[in-house]
Amino acid sequence: MGEALAELVGVEHSYRTKGGSVPALGPLDLRVEAGEFVVVVGPSGSGKSTFLRVVSGFEHPTSGTVRLLGRPPVPGRDIGVVFQQPRLFPWQTVGDNIGTALRWAGVPRADRPQRIVELLTQVGLGSLGPRRTWEISGGQQQRVAIARALAAQPRLLLMDEPFAALDAMTRERLQEDVRTLTDEGSRGVVFVTHSVDEAVFLASRIVVLTDRPGRIALDLPVPLPRSGITADELRGSAEYAALRGEVATAVRSVAV
Numbered sequence: 001m002g003e004a005l006a007e008l009v010g011v012e013h014s015y016r017t018k019g020g021s022v023p024a025l026g027p028l029d030l031r032v033e034a035g036e037f038v039v040v041v042g043p044s045g046s047g048k049s050t051f052l053r054v055v056s057g058f059e060h061p062t063s064g065t066v067r068l069l070g071r072p073p074v075p076g077r078d079i080g081v082v083f084q085q086p087r088l089f090p091w092q093t094v095g096d097n098i099g100t101a102l103r104w105a106g107v108p109r110a111d112r113p114q115r116i117v118e119l120l121t122q123v124g125l126g127s128l129g130p131r132r133t134w135e136i137s138g139g140q141q142q143r144v145a146i147a148r149a150l151a152a153q154p155r156l157l158l159m160d161e162p163f164a165a166l167d168a169m170t171r172e173r174l175q176e177d178v179r180t181l182t183d184e185g186s187r188g189v190v191f192v193t194h195s196v197d198e199a200v201f202l203a204s205r206i207v208v209l210t211d212r213p214g215r216i217a218l219d220l221p222v223p224l225p226r227s228g229i230t231a232d233e234l235r236g237s238a239e240y241a242a243l244r245g246e247v248a249t250a251v252r253s254v255a256v
């Protein structure tokens with residue numbers, strides 16, 4: 001077995017409301033290893049966001065344990081998080097948004113300008129550092145959010161439907177770039193989506209959640225190549241179509 005970045009054992013979560021307790025997630029066990037790109041897919045309301053909040057430590061599970069790199073999760077440490085909305089600081093330039101994340105990550109001031117350039121280059125925005133956040137497109141804003149999440153060089157990146165608000169073409173381009181984030185092997189990504197296409201394209205492993213409370217209905221390795229093939233070839237391949245069919249059937253069968 002490889003190194004566990006995240007380990008969930010017997011995790012369950014319920015929300016307390018005026019009317020009583022709403023079971024949202026689990027019980028579930030899941031181990032995410034370095035180099036894995038795990039996409040969690042499930043119907044609306046199946047607990048995908050709850051799952052990410054529990055993994056990140058923003059929410060304590062009602063029962064069970066979560067370990068990130070062997071320790072209880074501390075929000076903001078060990079992980080980077082990308083949300084559906086980029087949540088950039090509008091009073092700062094693109095570069096300063098990343099500079100702030102670097103400051104929070106404890107990167108010395110003198111090293112920050114160089115790191116800002118590196119991170120912007122990594123997400124394909126090399127020259128946009130001086131721009132204001134409202135002067136760039138939605139797709140570019142989400143790229144800045146990804147650069148910001150990578151600033152602390154987290155071993156685990158959590159992504160909560162990050163492309164849901166983007167147009168189809170921008171979404172595909174971002175998917176192509178994000179797919180490479182685990183290539184170097186020491187990072188893991190956990191990405192939640194309700195899109196089967198997105199899951200099959202991005203994942204090295206797909207986890208399908210049941211309807212609420214979300215439990216693991218299917219945990220499937222994705223045998224599609226991760227290099228040496230263009231995105232169009234991959235999306236057009238018979239293996240991609242077969243897997244998409246299998247996952248779509250699983251998602252349909254758990255939706256009520």
Ligand SMILES: Nc1ncnc2c1ncn2[C@@H]1O[C@H](COP(=O)(O)OP(=O)(O)OP(=O)(O)O)[C@@H](O)[C@H]1O
Pocket residue numbers: 015016017022023024042043044045046047048049050051194212
């Ligand atoms: N703060 C809360 N209080 C009470 N119930 C909640 C709360 N947050 C979520 N829930 C309920 O828990 C369940 C899981 O919600 P969650 O947002 O995790 O699902 P999801 O799979 O991310 O949904 P979607 O795909 O629609 O974003 C839902 O039925 C939701 O109504």
